[in-house]
Amino acid sequence: MRLLLVEDDDRIARDLAEALTAAGYLVDRESDGEEAWFRGDTEDYAAVVLDLGLPTMDGLTILKRWRANGRTFPVLVLTARGAWTERVEGIDAGADDYLAKPFEMEELLAWLRAIVRRSAGQAAPAISIGSVTLDPRQMRISVNGVPKNFSPQEYRLLSYLMLHADRVVSQMELTEHLYAQDFERDSNAVEVLVGRVRRKLGVDLIETRRGFGYIVDKPEDSG
Amino acid sequence: MRLLLVEDDDRIARDLAEALTAAGYLVDRESDGEEAWFRGDTEDYAAVVLDLGLPTMDGLTILKRWRANGRTFPVLVLTARGAWTERVEGIDAGADDYLAKPFEMEELLAWLRAIVRRSAGQAAPAISIGSVTLDPRQMRISVNGVPKNFSPQEYRLLSYLMLHADRVVSQMELTEHLYAQDFERDSNAVEVLVGRVRRKLGVDLIETRRGFGYIVDKPEDSG
DNA sequence: CGGGCGATGTCAGCGTTTTGTCATGTTCCG
DNA sequence: CGGAACATGACAAAACGCTGACATCGCCCG
Numbered sequence: 001m002r003l004l005l006v007e008d009d010d011r012i013a014r015d016l017a018e019a020l021t022a023a024g025y026l027v028d029r030e031s032d033g034e035e036a037w038f039r040g041d042t043e044d045y046a047a048v049v050l051d052l053g054l055p056t057m058d059g060l061t062i063l064k065r066w067r068a069n070g071r072t073f074p075v076l077v078l079t080a081r082g083a084w085t086e087r088v089e090g091i092d093a094g095a096d097d098y099l100a101k102p103f104e105m106e107e108l109l110a111w112l113r114a115i116v117r118r119s120a121g122q123a124a125p126a127i128s129i130g131s132v133t134l135d136p137r138q139m140r141i142s143v144n145g146v147p148k149n150f151s152p153q154e155y156r157l158l159s160y161l162m163l164h165a166d167r168v169v170s171q172m173e174l175t176e177h178l179y180a181q182d183f184e185r186d187s188n189a190v191e192v193l194v195g196r197v198r199r200k201l202g203v204d205l206i207e208t209r210r211g212f213g214y215i216v217d218k219p220e221d222s223g
Numbered sequence: 224m225r226l227l228l229v230e231d232d233d234r235i236a237r238d239l240a241e242a243l244t245a246a247g248y249l250v251d252r253e254s255d256g257e258e259a260w261f262r263g264d265t266e267d268y269a270a271v272v273l274d275l276g277l278p279t280m281d282g283l284t285i286l287k288r289w290r291a292n293g294r295t296f297p298v299l300v301l302t303a304r305g306a307w308t309e310r311v312e313g314i315d316a317g318a319d320d321y322l323a324k325p326f327e328m329e330e331l332l333a334w335l336r337a338i339v340r341r342s343a344g345q346a347a348p349a350i351s352i353g354s355v356t357l358d359p360r361q362m363r364i365s366v367n368g369v370p371k372n373f374s375p376q377e378y379r380l381l382s383y384l385m386l387h388a389d390r391v392v393s394q395m396e397l398t399e400h401l402y403a404q405d406f407e408r409d410s411n412a413v414e415v416l417v418g419r420v421r422r423k424l425g426v427d428l429i430e431t432r433r434g435f436g437y438i439v440d441k442p443e444d445s446g
Numbered sequence: 447c448g449g450g451c452g453a454t455g456t457c458a459g460c461g462t463t464t465t466g467t468c469a470t471g472t473t474c475c476g
Numbered sequence: 477c478g479g480a481a482c483a484t485g486a487c488a489a490a491a492c493g494c495t496g497a498c499a500t501c502g503c504c505c506g
Contacts (some may be wrong), residue, residue, distance in 0.1 A: 137389060151434060188467080198483095377454095411456080451502105458497095470484085473483090475478100
């Protein structure tokens with residue numbers, strides 16, 4: 001489970017990152033506004049923890065831009081105690097929840113669990129690439145309209161590749177996304193997984209880029 | 224848009240009522256617990272703002288009774304700051320959201336907007352999926368027109384699944400919805416419950432998505 | 447008060463599916 | 477050729493979900 005943590009206060013950020021990592025999340029940390037925006041706009045996170053007071057780009061602006069660009073990951077906003085205007089604006093900007101600082105770590109973890117769970121199969125529209133359709137609400141993948149049975153891990157893999165269609169995804173990246181951080185590095189689990197997914201698909205969707213990773217080719221014109 | 228405001232502190236209630244009225248809502252105000260319950264049980268509101276500390280009948284009890292009677296309006300609960308347990312109980316009782324006192328009026332209005340918006344497409348009086356019909360007002364479930372006897376817990380489970388038909392609902396989500404926060408995580412209560420519901424239904428309505436959760440398949444056209 | 451009954455969570459056992467590992471092929475490229 | 481990167485089939489452990497039996501609790505009714 002990969003999170004984006006956007007917080008400029010170094011002490012808080014470090015504490016948070018540590019706790020979240022300990023809780024089993026994979027944490028990307030960002031302190032600068034613009035860079036945070038870019039990451040959120042280009043990567044796919046399970047959730048974002050967003051502090052509103054940031055250099056170079058305000059947290060609210062970031063959030064609005066993400067939403068405007070169709071980024072749907074759940075966002076947990078951190079506000080200063082009593083800064084209720086921020087909260088209100090946050091809601092309207094598309095925040096899923098907020099937490100007032102200072103807060104208890106347990107509380108944040110609880111919110112995160114709830115948030116991630118709630119949005120687990122949410123309104124994200126189905127993705128179609130070629131003859132393959134992925135419906136995140138039903139967690140179902142169909143080929144030419146025929147639903148196929150994928151295991152959780154297979155589903156995650158294919159979903160990740162399809163979400164990042166048109167760019168090469170390295171085995172490392174897949175490993176990070178699919179497994180806990182202490183996973184054996186010299187395992188060929190990803191290769192095996194890709195194989196299984198390919199067989200179940202019955203269609204050439206996942207292409208191997210030897211030495212780089214895998215890619216799902218999105219036909220240029222489709223839309 | 225008609226609201227029920229349940230608050231015994233006269234000053235707060237007056238302020239709230241005024242602000243809500245100014246915001247264009249039609250406000251019914253109630254300070255006594257039992258009377259509030261009666262109103263909510265007999266009138267149809269777009270939403271309810273509910274303080275938990277009340278004379279003659281506790282706010283939580285009111286909420287539970289409403290839900291038990293199939294009242295589905297969204298409820299915004301007001302809790303004392305930091306009253307974490309109240310929140311948790313609120314979830315179990317069927318609250319849609321909470322706000323910690325003291326809060327700013329703008330904040331409450333934002334919540335209300337969000338809440339009403341969210342429940343906009345969800346006020347259906349009865350749900351029919353396949354041969355199964357759920358009537359929330361009577362808390363009754365029929366299969367092919369034949370009413371079946373479900374226990375409260377069974378009813379809640381099936382009702383939740385049917386309300387969220389067409390998307391996968393994880394065991395975690397069900398657990399959170401059906402049980403208190405401190406519920407044992409490695410319990411198989413949900414599985415047992417699903418089994419019982421299935422047997423009583425006698426129809427294949429609840430599908431298992433191994434590793435993901437359960438889903439009730441909604442036929443294409445129904446709306 | 448007390449017995450009976452329904453509701454509900456726990457538990458252990460079972461069969462199935464999932465999934466990482468390993469060994470062995472296969473392909474690609476210099 | 478040779479080696480590295482990738483594919484694949486077989487296998488076994490673990491995870492997962494289903495079920496029947498049982499314990500517990502609250503409630504109703506005599």
